[in-house]
Amino acid sequence: MAKSIPPKKQDPIVIVGAGVFGLSTAIHLCRRGYSDVTVLDKQPYDESLYSYLKGADAASADINKIVRSAYGSQTEYQDLSSEAIPEWHAWNAELKAGTLVPPGMSTKDAVFVPNGSISLSTSVDLPPWELASIEGMENSGHKFTQLATTITSHRDIAARRGLQSFMDPFQRERRGKHNTGVLDSTGGMAVADKACRFALHKARGLGAKFIFGEHAGCMKELCYQDLKVIGVKTRDEKIHLAAMTILACGGWTPVLLPELDGLCEATAGSVMLFKIPEGSPLWDRLGADKFPTWMWNMRNGAEGGLYGFPRDENGWFKVGYRGTKYTNPLRQSDGKERSTPVTRWSTAEKDGSVSAGSNFTSFPQQAHEVLSGFLNEYLPELSEEGIDISLTRVCWYTDTFDNHYVVDRVPNKEGLMVATGGSGHAFKFLPNIGNWVVDIMEQTAMDRPAVKAWRWRSVGPEQPVNTLMEGCSGPRALQNIGLLQEVSLQSKRNAKL
Numbered sequence: 001m002a003k004s005i006p007p008k009k010q011d012p013i014v015i016v017g018a019g020v021f022g023l024s025t026a027i028h029l030c031r032r033g034y035s036d037v038t039v040l041d042k043q044p045y046d047e048s049l050y051s052y053l054k055g056a057d058a059a060s061a062d063i064n065k066i067v068r069s070a071y072g073s074q075t076e077y078q079d080l081s082s083e084a085i086p087e088w089h090a091w092n093a094e095l096k097a098g099t100l101v102p103p104g105m106s107t108k109d110a111v112f113v114p115n116g117s118i119s120l121s122t123s124v125d126l127p128p129w130e131l132a133s134i135e136g137m138e139n140s141g142h143k144f145t146q147l148a149t150t151i152t153s154h155r156d157i158a159a160r161r162g163l164q165s166f167m168d169p170f171q172r173e174r175r176g177k178h179n180t181g182v183l184d185s186t187g188g189m190a191v192a193d194k195a196c197r198f199a200l201h202k203a204r205g206l207g208a209k210f211i212f213g214e215h216a217g218c219m220k221e222l223c224y225q226d227l228k229v230i231g232v233k234t235r236d237e238k239i240h241l242a243a244m245t246i247l248a249c250g251g252w253t254p255v256l257l258p259e260l261d262g263l264c265e266a267t268a269g270s271v272m273l274f275k276i277p278e279g280s281p282l283w284d285r286l287g288a289d290k291f292p293t294w295m296w297n298m299r300n301g302a303e304g305g306l307y308g309f310p311r312d313e314n315g316w317f318k319v320g321y322r323g324t325k326y327t328n329p330l331r332q333s334d335g336k337e338r339s340t341p342v343t344r345w346s347t348a349e350k351d352g353s354v355s356a357g358s359n360f361t362s363f364p365q366q367a368h369e370v371l372s373g374f375l376n377e378y379l380p381e382l383s384e385e386g387i388d389i390s391l392t393r394v395c396w397y398t399d400t401f402d403n404h405y406v407v408d409r410v411p412n413k414e415g416l417m418v419a420t421g422g423s424g425h426a427f428k429f430l431p432n433i434g435n436w437v438v439d440i441m442e443q444t445a446m447d448r449p450a451v452k453a454w455r456w457r458s459v460g461p462e463q464p465v466n467t468l469m470e471g472c473s474g475p476r477a478l479q480n481i482g483l484l485q486e487v488s489l490q491s492k493r494n495a496k497l
């Protein structure tokens with residue numbers, strides 16, 4: 001393992017990637033007194049404002065993300081949420097009070113909406129994960145924050161708190177259908193793009209420097225002195241020296257750092273966006289004052305893994321499918337295949353740099369079938385109102401084989417760390433994950449369960465949660481699946497197999 005001498009407070013530190021991991025790390029490095037922190041990103045976030053609709057395609061660049069404490073028996077993440085949620089409220093308070101308002105935002109904006117998060121299931125009884133979430137929260141002193149639709153005393157509590165509509169967001173009971181789920185009343189949603197803008201503004205205010213853009217902000221390669229990493233070179237050929245380089249490049253990280261083979265891989269989730277007209281009855285019904293963030297059959301394999309949000313202030317109603325994690329394996333310059341993000345806005349090159357305008361607008365047929373099947377059954381009002389899919393997205397996660405993050409020094413590369421492997425659940429920790437990254441950089445309190453889970457590691461004897469690196473012959477490779485060019489809730493047109 002690499003030597004682990006932490007940098008001194010005045011030493012230069014370079015973070016590559018201004019998504020959740022990079023932003024949060026920059027904030028917490030500055031808070032701890034590190035005075036020379038530079039964040040590089042190939043995307044022009046001062047222009048795109050972390051909006052997917054304006055061309056930003058990182059995992060963190062989005063309309064909204066689920067915030068929840070419910071984590072089944074994974075109490076290390078439940079504890080992390082208990083730390084993050086008060087911070088989310090504090091960020092809202094800072095905005096509201098006008099103490100920190102990013103350019104273009106106002107004191108009326110919020111970065112967190114506490115509308116609850118419900119985990120729904122087609123089973124009649126509560127599944128084990130939901131039962132474990134209730135138990136985990138009760139055991140840690142958060143009694144009656146998890147409210148089951150199947151437990152009378154919980155329904156009574158929900159009724160007293162005025163949460164009935166949140167307990168049955170799809171109005172199943174009114175239609176005589178069964179409704180099994182647990183509402184995590186501590187949760188809700190992060191307003192993702194605004195939260196990133198807020199974090200960026202906060203980090204800048206604390207002294208972090210940001211260099212954005214496809215040349216000046218894009219890391220081309222690591223710079224070495226013997227085996228030690230001493231910084232990075234960007235595509236404008238500038239060298240940024242650093243006592244510690246932290247790679248936080250989301251789905252692009254495994255291509256930039258092949259040592260992550262077998263530990264991390266970029267996989268795509270499938271997202272549909274609907275635009276609810278202001279005059280529609282659904283505008284009111286799907287608002288965050290009545291409608292929670294939701295998940296459905298999250299542990300049911302390819303037929304499940306759905307989630308969604310209330311409509312936002314502009315009427316965007318977003319649903320996503322994660323039941324199958326698609327890959328885009330491309331042969332790299334070392335001859336190995338690695339899954340490489342390709343999006344509506346960009347395609348990744350073999351060196352991890354960006355080429356604009358790939359225009360990958362196709363949508364996995366299977367994701368379309370599962371999502372439209374769900375919506376036609378659970379929210380038939382969409383079709384009845386003639387509201388169809390406005391936009392689709394394939395959004396690139398960074399999965400690890402066990403769904404734990406990777407935050408550690410890179411073995412045998414002194415001066416280099418990674419903070420990645422979000423595995424579909426790191427956004428909610430934007431306010432606090434960086435504090436943990438800095439702890440790990442400083443090698444403090446390394447025996448905490450989360451820190452141990454995030455260590456550099458390889459697959460052990462137990463069955464991995466995610467099978468990685470199946471390559472271009474794998475069944476989840478975009479090359480091998482049915483892709484739709486046009487998508488509608490009703491039709492399955494133009495399948496390209």
Ligand SMILES: Cc1cc2nc3c(=O)[nH]c(=O)nc-3n(C[C@H](O)[C@H](O)[C@H](O)COP(=O)(O)OP(=O)(O)OC[C@H]3O[C@@H](n4cnc5c(N)ncnc54)[C@H](O)[C@@H]3O)c2cc1C
Nearest residue numbers: 017019020021042059060066219249250395422426427428
């Ligand atoms: C569809 C989807 C839904 C999700 N839903 C949730 C949710 O509901 N709740 C939740 O908690 N989490 C959720 N997640 C997970 C969460 O979004 C991620 O864990 C988190 O955003 C990852 O942040 P990151 O910093 O690792 O990566 P990213 O946000 O992808 O950021 C990586 C950054 O690195 C930059 N970069 C890459 N290569 C280079 C280079 N060579 N030089 C310079 N910069 C570079 C990129 O431009 C990018 O800005 C979801 C993820 C996806 C994809």
